[in-house]
Amino acid sequence: MSTNYKPLKDLSYKKVKKLCPEIGFVKTSSASNKWREVMQLGENYMHFYEYDNKITEFTRYGSNRVAEMLELIQDRLETDVCDEYSDEYEQMHLENLTEEERKEFLGEPS
Numbered sequence: 001m002s003t004n005y006k007p008l009k010d011l012s013y014k015k016v017k018k019l020c021p022e023i024g025f026v027k028t029s030s031a032s033n034k035w036r037e038v039m040q041l042g043e044n045y046m047h048f049y050e051y052d053n054k055i056t057e058f059t060r061y062g063s064n065r066v067a068e069m070l071e072l073i074q075d076r077l078e079t080d081v082c083d084e085y086s087d088e089y090e091q092m093h094l095e096n097l098t099e100e101e102r103k104e105f106l107g108e109p110s
Contacts, residue, residue: 002061004084005070006092010054011077019076023069041069 017025024040039046039058046066047059058081060066070081082088094102103109 002059004089005058005060005066005081006089007055007058007073007077008080008082008088008092010051010056011073011079013050013053013055015077016055016073020072023072039069041066041072044069046070 016023022041026038026040026045037047039048044064044066045061046064046069047061048055049057049059058066058070073079074081080088082092094105097105
């Protein structure tokens with residue numbers, strides 16, 4: 001099982017690394033992301049996605065417990081992070097769709 005998360009504003013990779021030094025950034029052999037692709041705190045991992053040097057989304061896979069990692073990011077970078085089950089997440093998703101994609105997503109006629 002996985003859960004997706006989005007910060008309410010895009011986060012600077014360099015700022016996250018500077019303000020949250022206890023979070024490690026790990027590069028896997030198949031990484032296409034120049035800033036690496038996995039964040040680690042203790043035994044827990046969370047994938048992240050970046051665009052234009054900004055972290056735009058996180059994904060937790062399996063039994064990883066990422067609450068502490070997310071709390072560090074939220075507190076130190078002063079932004080909320082919402083999960084895919086929240087109204088805020090859906091609203092952000094809808095805002096990034098074209099009008100046609102939005103209608104299809106909502107099941108409205110074209």
